[in-house]
Amino acid sequence: MTTAWFNEESRLTPEELQTVTFPMSRLGRRGYEEEPVRGFLRVVHAEFVRLANERASLWQDVQRLRRRIIAGEAGSDPNAVLFGKEDAHIHAVRILSTAQVTADRYVADAQAYSSRVTEEARLRRDDIMREAQQHSDMLLEEAHARAREAAVSALNVSVPPQTDRERRAAQAELAYLRTYSDVYRAHLRAYTEGLLRGIEDWERKEAASLQEAASLQEAAQGHRDRRSIGH
């Protein structure tokens, strides 16, 4: 039921500060760093508890003094209110309450500490595991590379020709390939040189034609008759 019978409903309590959660921002990193926010909330919580306790203690003093006044007005001994049996019980309750709250805080601190230590150990473990995994991946990679190298060099040391005929055939093949590559190299050189000559020729002709154009322009300016230039 959410009617207004409980008009203090909207008040913030220390427990709310401890249990409040915020939705994650949509892009993971755009919110506040979580730990400083939590840290601040812890401070706010402690302060809140202190204020609430102070307030309660003051309120109880007010109650006692009020009872003392009422007792005085009623003609009975006001000191019985402050130092009587009833008051002693209230005192005992307050002492026990303080002791309990202190014990609660010790337990909460110990629990928070244990939680932090366990969490750190867990993260550290994850790091160690990840590093070990990376290291083992690296070793594996290295071993693979070495094996590959060994395989390749083993292939390169080709099996020596078994017979003279085979050796001769191989040598003939080699000689043929060498000649072939020589010929092609000569062809390629000739072709490239031809190209270079063509480029040089082109550059020379371009320079000459630019010069010619410049001198013609000068001549045209002298005559002031552009139309006759071409003739």
Place this chain on the structure above:
Amino acid sequence: MPRSVNWRRRRKAGPLDVVRLRESFAHVAMHGDELPLFFYSDLFIRHPEVRELFPVSMAAQRGHLVDALVKIVSQVDSVNDLTAFLQGLGRDHRKFGAVAEHYDAVGASLLATLEHFSGPAWTPELAADWKAAYELIGSVMTAAAGADEQLRPPWWRGTVVAYERRAFDVSVLFVRPEPRMDYLPGQSVAIESPSRPKLWRYYSMANAPRSDGLLEFHIRLIDGGAVSMALTSSTIADTELRLGPPVGALTLSHPVSGRDLLLVAGSTGLAPLKAILDQVAALQQPPRVHLFFGARTADGLYDLDSLEKMAAQYPWLTITPAVSADSKFTGETGSLPDVVARHGDWSGHDAYLAGPTEMVQEVVARLTSAGMAQEQIHIEDFGWSEP
């Protein structure tokens, strides 16, 4: 005027009483944590022997008390709901060692607390209202506890007969309860470890009731978790635990719906679903079952061996392990809700989900938006008896 007052009759006679109680409670509730703090201190000074029923730290306990009071005061005019809540509360308090005499002591301290914080607003009429209200609450709770006494012990003694560490943060315990415990597969019990007196945490049995009566529990170490730390400690072997009565509604629908089953387990959420698997295996005509078992990393799939053995044995069972933060994993990778959604249309299945709350909620949302009806989805719900 009779001493014990029928709530309904009183309301008819004067509905103002309820309003007065609420106003009075709203006034004292302003004092926040001071209210339960005073209450327990008053109770322990008057009855020191009651202190040992409670844990060292009372912070959570005070929260529970205020929550219960808020619930009672707000529901005071919907008697049926309130009665069910109070009956559950009464039964639940048996394992804490609460007996009928304690109710009088608690009533006296509650009245003293209300009087203390009401100040001048405390009148004989208000006192009578609160007294009558508490007597009603107490009588409903003690009656339910008394009825429960005829049915079962307040708690079971559970000896840890075997302990296996399956992952760096997951242990499996085999516990022999005395006397034998009957329960439905998928249910849970609250466990108290002797090294953490008066702290109870719920764990699901991971097997259907067996002929030797042994219970299997999967315990995950929670950072800073007082009880989980004690239960995953290697010194747990041969320890005598206390087990509360079995609770929980994550159980196979009865009669069997005829639909195939989708089971989604995140980490040790596997436990109740494995118990359900046990139950399905014993059926005459088992439905087809697809179990998704997810963890952050591959070593978090702490029970995959036994699941794969089951899958090899039962043709109706398919197991899909999934890992969310381990790209080297050769099976399914990604968040469990994604993996489940990738595997197609589940709308014709009955779904049973257990695991971290966020994961369960996400899977529920996906299944619902994919057209699965609410009554086909079963999740763990401890309701009022959340520890």
